[in-house]
Amino acid sequence: xxxxxxxxxxxxxxxxxxxxxxxxxxxxxxxxxxxxxxxxxxxxxxxxxxxxxxxxxxxxxxxxxxxxxxxxxxxxxxxxxxxxxxxxxxxxxxxxxxxxxxxxxxxxxxxxxxxxxxxxxxxxxxxxxxxxxxxxxxxxxxxxxxxxxxxxxxxxxxxxxxxxxxxxxxxxxxxxxxxxxxxxxxxxxxxxxxxxxxxxxxxxxxxxxxxxxxxxxxxxxxxxxxxxxxxxxxxxxxxxxxxxxxxxxxxxxxxxxxxxxxxxxxxxxxxxxxxxxxxxxxxxxxxxxxxxxxxxxxxxxxxxxxxxxxxxxxxxxxxxxxxxxxxxxxxxxxxxxxxxxxxxxxxxxxxxxxxxxxxxxxxxxxxxxxxxxxxxxxxxxxxxxxxxxxxxxxxxxxxxxxxxxxxxxxxxxxxxxxxxxxxxxxxxx
Amino acid sequence: xxxxxxxxxxxxxxxxxxxxxxxxxxxxxxxxxxxxxxxxxxxxxxxxxxxxxxxxxxxxxxxxxxxxxxxxxxxxxxxxxxxxxxxxxxxxxxxxxxxxxxxxxxxxxxxxxxxxxxxxxxxxxxxxxxxxxxxxxxxxxxxxxxxxxxxxxxxxxxxxxxxxxxxxxxxxxxxxxxxxxxxxxxxxxxxxxxxxxxxxxxxxxxxxxxxxxxxxxxxxxxxxxxxxxxxxxxxxxxxxxxxxxxxxxxxxxxxxxxxxxxxxxxxxxxxxxxxxxxxxxxxxxxxxxxxxxxxxxxxxxxxxxxxxxxxxxxxxxxx
Numbered sequence: 001x002x003x004x005x006x007x008x009x010x011x012x013x014x015x016x017x018x019x020x021x022x023x024x025x026x027x028x029x030x031x032x033x034x035x036x037x038x039x040x041x042x043x044x045x046x047x048x049x050x051x052x053x054x055x056x057x058x059x060x061x062x063x064x065x066x067x068x069x070x071x072x073x074x075x076x077x078x079x080x081x082x083x084x085x086x087x088x089x090x091x092x093x094x095x096x097x098x099x100x101x102x103x104x105x106x107x108x109x110x111x112x113x114x115x116x117x118x119x120x121x122x123x124x125x126x127x128x129x130x131x132x133x134x135x136x137x138x139x140x141x142x143x144x145x146x147x148x149x150x151x152x153x154x155x156x157x158x159x160x161x162x163x164x165x166x167x168x169x170x171x172x173x174x175x176x177x178x179x180x181x182x183x184x185x186x187x188x189x190x191x192x193x194x195x196x197x198x199x200x201x202x203x204x205x206x207x208x209x210x211x212x213x214x215x216x217x218x219x220x221x222x223x224x225x226x227x228x229x230x231x232x233x234x235x236x237x238x239x240x241x242x243x244x245x246x247x248x249x250x251x252x253x254x255x256x257x258x259x260x261x262x263x264x265x266x267x268x269x270x271x272x273x274x275x276x277x278x279x280x281x282x283x284x285x286x287x288x289x290x291x292x293x294x295x296x297x298x299x300x301x302x303x304x305x306x307x308x309x310x311x312x313x314x315x316x317x318x319x320x321x322x323x324x325x326x327x328x329x330x331x332x333x334x335x336x337x338x339x340x341x342x343x344x345x346x347x348x349x350x351x352x353x354x355x356x357x358x359x360x361x362x363x364x365x366x367x368x369x370x371x372x373x374x375x376x377x378x379x380x381x382x383x384x385x386x387x388x389x390x391x392x393x394x395x396x397x398x399x400x401x402x403x404x405x406x407x408x409x410x411x412x413x414x415x416x417x418x419x420x421x422x423x424x425x426x427x428x429x
Numbered sequence: 430x431x432x433x434x435x436x437x438x439x440x441x442x443x444x445x446x447x448x449x450x451x452x453x454x455x456x457x458x459x460x461x462x463x464x465x466x467x468x469x470x471x472x473x474x475x476x477x478x479x480x481x482x483x484x485x486x487x488x489x490x491x492x493x494x495x496x497x498x499x500x501x502x503x504x505x506x507x508x509x510x511x512x513x514x515x516x517x518x519x520x521x522x523x524x525x526x527x528x529x530x531x532x533x534x535x536x537x538x539x540x541x542x543x544x545x546x547x548x549x550x551x552x553x554x555x556x557x558x559x560x561x562x563x564x565x566x567x568x569x570x571x572x573x574x575x576x577x578x579x580x581x582x583x584x585x586x587x588x589x590x591x592x593x594x595x596x597x598x599x600x601x602x603x604x605x606x607x608x609x610x611x612x613x614x615x616x617x618x619x620x621x622x623x624x625x626x627x628x629x630x631x632x633x634x635x636x637x638x639x640x641x642x643x644x645x646x647x648x649x650x651x652x653x654x655x656x657x658x659x660x661x662x663x664x665x666x667x668x669x670x671x672x673x674x675x676x677x678x679x680x681x682x683x684x685x686x687x688x689x690x691x692x693x694x695x696x697x698x699x700x701x702x703x704x705x706x707x708x709x710x711x712x713x714x715x716x717x718x719x720x721x722x723x724x725x726x727x728x729x730x731x732x733x734x735x736x737x738x739x740x741x742x743x744x745x746x747x748x
Contacts, residue, residue, distance in 0.1 A: 266527060272516055
């Protein structure tokens with residue numbers, strides 16, 4: 001009895017292409033993407049791009065820059081990329097480096113201040129060494145930690161007290177002991193170091209958090225998202241929003257297939273409505289639906305998670321409409337390609353999940369290898385997320401969105417044109 | 430919504446509501462419509478009678494522009510079929526339930542009225558008329574998907590005439606409905622005819638063609654094999670002859686030689702003969718008895734459209 005049931009189920013599955021795709025192709029595609037992003041070979045691990053500004057230009061600072069540049073985990077940039085207008089651009093300054101971090105070109109910039117070379121080691125709380133400034137984008141929580149750690153790796157960052165005690169011990173033995181007055185002063189300094197360590201252990205912000213973290217004093221400053229209550233919130237709203245917009249748009253465009261199947265499409269096309277008019281009407285509807293969905297999502301994020309929505313209305317409208325238009329056209333294209341709802345369901349699931357994975361809807365693109373980051377630029381998700389990030393995270397004006405808006409509109413127009421061409425099959429029999 | 434192009438061709442004097450001239454449509458190796466020509470007279474109901482796959486629906490879909498013919502020409506009141514004037518004059522009731530299931534009856538009719546370019550005031554009047562015509566006034570707020578099969582068919586018909594066309598093409602509008610609903614649909618069609626609407630009605634039910642149609646075109650394999658009134662078709666095929674239907678005991682193999690000997694046919698175990706005078710029945714019975722055949726059932730009838738179809742094509746209408 002069991003064998004015939006199993007056999008029937010196998011035959012049914014073999015003939016159900018949708019189930020086959022969802023059962024085998026989607027998991028394999030996803031495993032491959034995650035494997036490349038998180039578990040790939042060593043040479044695919046993404047390097048952290050960091051801008052380095054050496055204002056000191058001392059021997060010590062040059063050594064430091066050289067040391068960082070030779071580190072395999074970092075890509076050190078000292079000047080902007082050459083362009084046609086500027087074949088030999090000037091080195092970054094503290095101001096231009098900060099602007100680059102704000103614009104999202106890099107997540108971290110290091111500024112080595114003038115005079116740093118004279119006191120490169122910040123040994124103890126009374127150090128007069130000017131700290132190196134680490135400018136970061138708070139949305140990337142990994143890069144500043146990595147850069148800070150690499151900066152300190154020669155300095156045994158976690159053991160200043162031990163280092164001091166050991167140093168005192170050996171100094172005392174070499175010089176035949178300290179005077180009571182010297183010993184008292186040293187004990188005081190040790191106590192200060194001890195207190196500092198215990199405060200750090202308790203998780204309390206210490207001067208090291210914004211000042212010294214070890215032998216090389218580092219002052220960390222978030223130049224983007226300093227006043228944001230949650231660094232990843234606006235990213236999540238945009239990333240998840242775009243992914244579900246794609247699902248909504250393909251589902252909405254699928255109504256076309258229902259109408260074709262029921263014969264309603266034939267009836268509509270036998271009236272005064274043309275195929276172009278029909279598709280345009282459906283595109284407008286899907287665009288408005290997607291925009292409404294985005295609006296509801298961001299309003300929810302504002303009401304519950306305190307995202308600053310109302311200060312960014314113009315940028316949101318521009319990015320929202322552009323994104324909604326692109327995803328609506330994407331849905332129209334899928335619906336025009338597919339013959340049945342089942343086909344649409346399988347194809348849209350596969351494409352949308354893959355696009356969302358490499359386009360940054362599931363994890364930030366800066367975590368991906370460079371090749372995959374570039375591949376992400378072929379997705380609607382990447383451009384939409386970048387645009388929303390500019391609006392909500394970087395507080396950039398609407399004019400700064402021209403690139404994202406242009407690309408999204410172009411994607412929408414091209415996809416709609418292709419969908420219109422493919423839809424000719426419904427026009428003429 | 431975009432209006433389709435309006436040609437500048439002037440209408441000739443008193444043009445026929447619909448003229449089809451040498452229409453050809455081929456799907457791959459299948460010739461669906463093979464040079465069909467016909468003219469629909471003003472106010473008449475012309476039946477297209479033929480079995481499934483005869484080419485009726487393809488002909489209708491060619492007329493409404495849903496199929497592009499390989500050759501031939503269609504004119505509606507003298508206008509090209511693709512013109513706005515032709516679209517306005519043509520109404521189409523497809524065989525499928527071409528409705529929006531999640532819209533109510535009224536919303537469906539309003540939507541299709543808008544697609545036909547009706548103004549708001551026209552739509553209000555037309556929707557009310559159509560709901561009354563289809564006897565759906567008390568169901569106007571019901572979702573289309575919640576209607577019974579017969580009601581859906583009536584709504585489907587109403588959606589096809591929402592713009593009150595002068596020529597209506599009905600493609601098997603009674604498929605899958607019960608006899609009571611079918612009678613209601615017949616009444617709707619008769620009401621439409623009373624208003625002077627010209628109708629092309631496709632069916633493979635001989636009874637429907639006989640009841641509703643002034644003339645009938647019998648279609649088979651993409652050809653019109655006969656065209657005329659019911660009486661003309663019967664007369665042309667059978668003259669004044671009658672049909673004798675006889676069923677005998679025993680297997681077909683035993684009956685068949687005797688039937689062939691008397692120039693009859695054996696269809697579904699029923700022997701069919703054509704006779705000039707009723708008195709010939711007695712001679713047939715004597716012959717059957719002599720051949721050792723035992724008669725089970727016998728009837729004498731005037732030939733009908735089904736007989737005509739069988740006579741002309743050698744096939745049953747419902748094959």
